[in-house]
Amino acid sequence: xxxxxxxxxxxxxxxxxxxxxEIGDGNKLKVIMVDEGQGLWIVxxxxxxxxxxxxxxxxxxxxxxxxxxxxxxxxxxxxNRAGSFLFEPAGSVHTxxxxxxxxxVWFQMYGCNLNLDADGNIDSITDGAGxxxxxxxxxxxxxxxxxxxxxx
Amino acid sequence: xxxxxxxxxxxxxxxxxxxxxEIGDGNKLKVIMVDEGQGLWIVxxxxxxxxxxxxxxxxxxxxxxxxxxxxxxxxxxxxNRAGSFLFEPAGSVHTxxxxxxxxxVWFQMYGCNLNLDADGNIDSITDGAGxxxxxxxxxxxxxxxxxxxxxx
Amino acid sequence: xxxxxxxxxxxxxxxxxxxxxEIGDGNKLKVIMVDEGQGLWIVxxxxxxxxxxxxxxxxxxxxxxxxxxxxxxxxxxxxNRAGSFLFEPAGSVHTxxxxxxxxxVWFQMYGCNLNLDADGNIDSITDGAGxxxxxxxxxxxxxxxxxxxxxx
Amino acid sequence: xxxxxxxxxxxxxxxxxxxxxEIGDGNKLKVIMVDEGQGLWIVxxxxxxxxxxxxxxxxxxxxxxxxxxxxxxxxxxxxNRAGSFLFEPAGSVHTxxxxxxxxxVWFQMYGCNLNLDADGNIDSITDGAGxxxxxxxxxxxxxxxxxxxxxx
Numbered sequence: 001x002x003x004x005x006x007x008x009x010x011x012x013x014x015x016x017x018x019x020x021x022e023i024g025d026g027n028k029l030k031v032i033m034v035d036e037g038q039g040l041w042i043v044x045x046x047x048x049x050x051x052x053x054x055x056x057x058x059x060x061x062x063x064x065x066x067x068x069x070x071x072x073x074x075x076x077x078x079x080n081r082a083g084s085f086l087f088e089p090a091g092s093v094h095t096x097x098x099x100x101x102x103x104x105v106w107f108q109m110y111g112c113n114l115n116l117d118a119d120g121n122i123d124s125i126t127d128g129a130g131x132x133x134x135x136x137x138x139x140x141x142x143x144x145x146x147x148x149x150x151x152x
Numbered sequence: 153x154x155x156x157x158x159x160x161x162x163x164x165x166x167x168x169x170x171x172x173x174e175i176g177d178g179n180k181l182k183v184i185m186v187d188e189g190q191g192l193w194i195v196x197x198x199x200x201x202x203x204x205x206x207x208x209x210x211x212x213x214x215x216x217x218x219x220x221x222x223x224x225x226x227x228x229x230x231x232n233r234a235g236s237f238l239f240e241p242a243g244s245v246h247t248x249x250x251x252x253x254x255x256x257v258w259f260q261m262y263g264c265n266l267n268l269d270a271d272g273n274i275d276s277i278t279d280g281a282g283x284x285x286x287x288x289x290x291x292x293x294x295x296x297x298x299x300x301x302x303x304x
Numbered sequence: 305x306x307x308x309x310x311x312x313x314x315x316x317x318x319x320x321x322x323x324x325x326e327i328g329d330g331n332k333l334k335v336i337m338v339d340e341g342q343g344l345w346i347v348x349x350x351x352x353x354x355x356x357x358x359x360x361x362x363x364x365x366x367x368x369x370x371x372x373x374x375x376x377x378x379x380x381x382x383x384n385r386a387g388s389f390l391f392e393p394a395g396s397v398h399t400x401x402x403x404x405x406x407x408x409v410w411f412q413m414y415g416c417n418l419n420l421d422a423d424g425n426i427d428s429i430t431d432g433a434g435x436x437x438x439x440x441x442x443x444x445x446x447x448x449x450x451x452x453x454x455x456x
Numbered sequence: 457x458x459x460x461x462x463x464x465x466x467x468x469x470x471x472x473x474x475x476x477x478e479i480g481d482g483n484k485l486k487v488i489m490v491d492e493g494q495g496l497w498i499v500x501x502x503x504x505x506x507x508x509x510x511x512x513x514x515x516x517x518x519x520x521x522x523x524x525x526x527x528x529x530x531x532x533x534x535x536n537r538a539g540s541f542l543f544e545p546a547g548s549v550h551t552x553x554x555x556x557x558x559x560x561v562w563f564q565m566y567g568c569n570l571n572l573d574a575d576g577n578i579d580s581i582t583d584g585a586g587x588x589x590x591x592x593x594x595x596x597x598x599x600x601x602x603x604x605x606x607x608x
Binding site: 008063067079084093108 | 159160161162163164165166167184185194196209215217219225228230231232233234235236237238239240241242243244245246256258260302
């Protein structure tokens, strides 16, 4: 066999391959890949205008790729729009708010979100393992078969 | 100062912030982020139909996010279209070919491309440091100021 | 210039180069490298018999290399001794206890420690940025010059 | 079940758990962990005085932890001894030479070694998948059972 035949395969997830689940008010979540041991989780979201994410601090780096719409962090002025790239270093803290309907974003995340209360104390955490479990449960609750997420 | 005020900042690159450089036949490149010591490089490409990339093997993982158009690896059947996610594990080998004009893709890459000849021997390599140098040189050749790539 | 002359340099920290700071009861800490944006922190410890670390959950992977002595996690039977390697995947939870005096261990850590109380709630966190700040402060308090930690 | 009971387990490899294989002239190799998709490989070596490794360039970062003995890169003056830490950024190029017998070192490596000839051209590569295959083959040739390497 040649090197190409024995090499590990690339894994493709087309836009329609994994279902969107509703997370309230028309906002949607898709979990694409989780490598729990590495602390890696890749999700895609569709946010509607006015949607807020809890203020959180990242324990690893995050890379954001925006497909459509507009969203920002309340702490910064710039707006993520179609074609925006965002690098969030580990330790960064911010509060996501969505500005336009049908804002679609991929987040490639390492580590977890430490969700902070108004005094900066940790209120809860959000991580890949928990988000994957929630995604599976929401799929089941919405009558969908268990999605074929890339799990390492 | 509060934790939020002292935290490292997220870095945003809007769609218009970094210039596209021409790499031949209407194909374009933008280098967004390079952390040379970590072996990380993030680029965005616009490919035209018929564009081929040399067969290559990756020494680290690659994550591909497609904005528009259509492209595939000659070795596989699936086609990357708008909204496609692709995970290419370290060690994977493939030959990119573009199917539709104005195909736009982000690649978040670790390590380098080992470019292979028809016998599977290493012909050359492509890496983040070299691609960044080429991007700076192409910007200069095209009369553009030095772009503000995210460099760690 | 040749490729070798322009390549980035490797960075060496000899055993005597960075000082040990006392963290109580003869236990010692040395911070060797911190890449805050990547969430990476590399420390070395000398623990004395009976030293316990708070039960914690990791948000990224940890790699442990033991030079001398003996230590274990209360949750597991195996004992880390000279020459032991330990892989702690992200999400793992455990309580370190030291068994022999002068146990010396390197930890290469990604993400943070979520320190848990008896009910499994997050009581506090320990991360690279905070540990580096503590190391600098302890050096100063012990009359040592600011150590030349590898900081990216 | 509690969070601790469902958490992923840490994996320990004691000093005696994985066999050393002879790689010539009393030099020895042990492969401890390989995550091929991530490009991660962790090995331990025992080198004898006078042992040289081919000049190579790394495509990812490398972290070296020295247990005993003495070794250096011909390009640099410093010597790695017991307790030394070494950070080799991606892109670094060097030629290892061993100075004292029974020099024992762990290397946590990402990506591959591009082995260079005297003109700086790539002569061959060494990577995690190939090194693991060689380790298995050498164990078999030396009449040892297949070692239980941490493979993800």
